[in-house]
Amino acid sequence: MKKTITxxxxxxxxxxxxxxxxxxxxxxxxxxxxxxYPAVHAFLSMARDRSIEARxxxxxxxxxxxxxxxxxxxxxxxxxxxxxxxAPGVEQTELSQALxxxxxxxxxxxIDASPASTFWVIKHGIKATGMPAWGKSMGDEYIWxxxxxxxxxxxxxxxxxxxxxxxxxxxQHGGGESQTHNHESLDGSNSDHHGHAAxxxxxxxxxAAVDHHGRSAPEADHHSSSSNGDDHHGGSNSSSKGxxxxxxHAEPASNTHTHADGKEHxxxx
Ligand code: HEC
Numbered sequence: 001m002k003k004t005i006t007x008x009x010x011x012x013x014x015x016x017x018x019x020x021x022x023x024x025x026x027x028x029x030x031x032x033x034x035x036x037y038p039a040v041h042a043f044l045s046m047a048r049d050r051s052i053e054a055r056x057x058x059x060x061x062x063x064x065x066x067x068x069x070x071x072x073x074x075x076x077x078x079x080x081x082x083x084x085x086x087a088p089g090v091e092q093t094e095l096s097q098a099l100x101x102x103x104x105x106x107x108x109x110x111i112d113a114s115p116a117s118t119f120w121v122i123k124h125g126i127k128a129t130g131m132p133a134w135g136k137s138m139g140d141e142y143i144w145x146x147x148x149x150x151x152x153x154x155x156x157x158x159x160x161x162x163x164x165x166x167x168x169x170x171x172q173h174g175g176g177e178s179q180t181h182n183h184e185s186l187d188g189s190n191s192d193h194h195g196h197a198a199x200x201x202x203x204x205x206x207x208a209a210v211d212h213h214g215r216s217a218p219e220a221d222h223h224s225s226s227s228n229g230d231d232h233h234g235g236s237n238s239s240s241k242g243x244x245x246x247x248x249h250a251e252p253a254s255n256t257h258t259h260a261d262g263k264e265h266x267x268x269x
Contacts, residue, residue, distance in 0.1 A: 032100040048126060052113070056120035064115060064148040069141075073149030074161070075168030076142055081106070084130065089158030099130045110154040111147070118147050142172060 022028070036044065062069070078087065083095045084103035096103055104112065111118050122143050125133030134143060149164070156164070 052117045052120055056116040059116040059119055061115045062144050064151055066148065069145045069148045070152055071164060071168045073145030074164035076171045077146050077149050078165045079171035088156055088161040101129050106150050107153050111151045115147050118150065119143055122146060
């Protein structure tokens, strides 16, 4: 018995030393285009799932069928999550294809685990995956809004998605947000973003909220040409326009942009 234990301890020490030496020599490829070995992947998935389960088991879940909650979640989801997690009518983005581990397509799967663990993941993020800890800038009720909205996602199509985003009143963090992204209108009127309750003025302003954050594809923001600044920020003429997405696609030049490496890049959508 004693001999067996000694053998196991020695084998363990030799194994650990080999792993350490391998890692130190640079053997492990940390490139995001090189998937984990299946055993490593299985181990990391197990550790993640168990960690989230253990930490979310006591979280109290509000009424996720509340329509105002769902609507609020739509605006925030569209502003902050679509680039990685997609949406009805958005099949793929540069981020969704390039991150490893890949962000799950929440438009298809909705809430995979429990609402409590979904809340926990959104609030705390997941280390070394690209999934941010949104709790650093968002209040809990806004995070619950996104949980409520995500649970509806697989049931809704692109049109209903856009309608919910339009009704949401844009995105709100509930304090703690940084001022580094420009919330002001380019024309200085700052009329469309924070500070109006869901649904107010929606008749008069038409799709203004959608103009700001409601693009179905994040590339739309990214590619929009600077000449039509009020398209981007929902200027006062937006009610006369049909839909912001078609505005975007009506401009062929805006499908092209130049990457930091100087290469020009054309999107096919
Ligand atoms: C920069 C990309 C990125 C952004 C932006 C992002 N996520 Fe994630 N998210 C990820 C990645 C990557 C994972 C998968 C992590 C993993 O495999 O462990 C993930 C996982 C999740 C999960 C767990 C899904 C599951 O079934 O396991 C939820 C829920 C989630 N994200 C919600 C959101 C919400 C809500 C937002 C917006 C507020 C958001 N994410 C923004 C990259 C992102």
